[in-house]
Amino acid sequence: MAETYPRQGEVYLVRALRTIGDTKKRPVAVISIDSRNDFSRTVLIVPFTSDLRGGETPTRVLIPAGEGGLESDSLAVCEQILAVQKTFLEQGPYGQISAVSLAIIQRAVQVAIGIYEL
DSSP: OOOOSOOTTEEEEEOOOGGGTOOSOEEEEEOSOHHHHHHOSEEEEEEEESOOTTOOBTTEEEEOTTGGGOSSOEEEEGGGOEEEEGGGEEEEEEEEOOHHHHHHHHHHHHHHTTSSOO
C-alpha cells in the first residue's frame, strides 16, 4: 500500500491560520520528517506568502512559481513555523518543492530559532 501521510517537502493548502492572524487559506510546505508525519496527528509547516515586499531575508525564502505547484512566486515565511493537525491540510499535495529549496528553508528555520548564525 502506498504511503499516504503528508511527506516532507510537499505543498498543501491549509485552513486559515488564526494563530498567526491569517484570515484566508494559504499554501504551506511540510517540513517535518516523514517518520514524524506518519505517526503524529500533526505536521510541521512553513506558510507561503505571495506578498514579495521586502524580498528574501535570512528567514524568508523565495520559491518560484511552478515549484511545488505554487501559482505565483512566493516567500516561505520560515519564522512562522507551525505544528498543525493533518486535518487542517485541506487540499493537496499540489507538488513537491525541490531538495535544494527544502534545504534552504530548513537553514532559514535554523536561523529563525537561533541555531545557525549568518
